[in-house]
Amino acid sequence: MDEISSFTHKIIDAHLSPEIGLKVEDYLWRGDAVGATHLLRYYFACNVLNARKPDRVIDIGCGDGYGSFLLASTNPHIEVVGADHNENAILNAKFKYNLSNLIFSIGDIRRWDFGMFDCVVSFDTLEHVNHRDIMMMQIVNHLNDNGFLLLSTPCVKTEQSRFRPKWIYHKIEYSKNELYDFLSRYFRKVNIPEDGSMIFSIEVKKVNRRYHYRMNPVLCEKPIKIAGVF
Numbered sequence: 001m002d003e004i005s006s007f008t009h010k011i012i013d014a015h016l017s018p019e020i021g022l023k024v025e026d027y028l029w030r031g032d033a034v035g036a037t038h039l040l041r042y043y044f045a046c047n048v049l050n051a052r053k054p055d056r057v058i059d060i061g062c063g064d065g066y067g068s069f070l071l072a073s074t075n076p077h078i079e080v081v082g083a084d085h086n087e088n089a090i091l092n093a094k095f096k097y098n099l100s101n102l103i104f105s106i107g108d109i110r111r112w113d114f115g116m117f118d119c120v121v122s123f124d125t126l127e128h129v130n131h132r133d134i135m136m137m138q139i140v141n142h143l144n145d146n147g148f149l150l151l152s153t154p155c156v157k158t159e160q161s162r163f164r165p166k167w168i169y170h171k172i173e174y175s176k177n178e179l180y181d182f183l184s185r186y187f188r189k190v191n192i193p194e195d196g197s198m199i200f201s202i203e204v205k206k207v208n209r210r211y212h213y214r215m216n217p218v219l220c221e222k223p224i225k226i227a228g229v230f
Contacts, residue, residue, distance in 0.1 A: 009035040015063030015089060022066060041123045041217055042067040045150050046074040048219065054118030054147070058083055060109045060139075061125030065093025071121065072102040083107050083114055112138040118147050123217070126153040127170045136186045140223035149187065149220040155179060179218075188222035 008030050010017045016038050020026050024043065027035035049057060049071060058081040059068040068082030082104045084090050093104045107113055110131055120139050129135050139149060154173050156162045162173040174182065183190050193216065 008032040009038075015061070015084075015086070017064045017092075018066050022070060038067075038123075039070075041152050042070045044217055045121050045123075046070055048150060049075045049078060049119065052119070052148070054078060056115075056117045057081070057119040057121060058114055058117045059121040059123075060084075061122060061128070062093065062104070063089050065089075065097045065104055067121070067123065068093070068102060068104070069097035069099065072099045076101055079103070081105055081114060081117075083109065085109070109138060110134045112142055114142070116142055116144060118144050120147070120149045122149065122151045124152055124154070126151065127165070127172055127174075130171055132172075132182075136182075137226055140186045141226055143223045145223075147223060149223075150217055151183070151220065152217040153179065155216065183218060183220055186224055187220035188224060189220070191219040191221070193217075 008018070008020045008027055009032060010019060016035065018027075018035060018039070020030075022039060024036050024039045027033075027039065045067075053075075056079045057071060059071060060083050062068045062082035062084050063086075065082045068080055072078065072080040076099075078101060080099075080102050082090075082093055082102065084093075084104075084106065085108050087106050090104050090106045097104075105114060109125075110129070120143060122139070126132055126135070143149070154170070155176050156173050159175055159177065161175045161178045165171075165173045180190060180192065
C-alpha cells in the first residue's frame with residue numbers, strides 16, 4: 001500500500017484521507033491547499049444535492065469515504081452509495097463513517113453493478129481510468145432520464161491534453177476544450193464555471209494552484225443513452 005503523508009492529510013493508494021476532520025477552514029488555516037480543495041468539491045456537491053433533492057446518489061471512486069459521508073450527512077433524505085474498486089479503502093470507509101442513508105460498496109465502475117441513480121458524483125476519478133469511454137457509457141446508462149453528473153478532473157493549461165502526467169496514478173490530464181468535447185458526447189448540457197453559472201472555481205483558485213480549475217467542477221445534464229447496449 002502506497003502512502004504519502006502530510007501534516008493534515010494522507011494520500012493512500014492515490015486517494016486522499018483527511019486527518020483533522022472535515023471542516024475546510026481547518027485545512028486553509030494550516031495552509032493545506034490539497035486537503036481544502038478536495039473538501040470544497042464535496043461542499044459544492046452538498047449544495048447542489050440540497051437544491052435538487054435527488055433520491056439516490058452514487059459517489060464513484062469514493063476512497064476512504066469522507067466525501068460520501070458529507071453528502072449523506074448534509075442530505076439525510078438522500079440514499080448515498082460510496083463505491084470504489086479498492087477493498088481496503090471501502091473497509092476503512094465502513095469503519096470510519098456510519099449513517100442510515102449511507103452504503104459503501106466494492107466494485108468496478110467500468111462493469112457497474114450498483115443499479116440506477118439520480119446523480120453520479122465523480123471527483124478526480126476520470127483521470128485514473130484507462131477505459132474512460134466505457135466508464136462514461138456506464139454512467140449515462142445508469143442515470144435516470146432527469147439524472148445529472150457532478151465531475152471534476154485536473155485540467156492542464158495547454159490546448160492539448162497531457163497523456164503522460166507527472167503524477168504516476170494519472171492516465172491523462174485533459175485540456176479544457178478536449179474535456180468539454182469528451183463530456184458533450186455523453187450529455188446534451190454541460191454547465192461549466194466559465195459561463196458564470198457556478199462560482200466554485202473562483203473560490204478554489206485562491207486556494208490551490210496545482211490544479212487548473214478550468215471546467216471544474218462540471219455539472220452535466222440530460223444524459224445521452226446508448227440504446228440497446230445495456
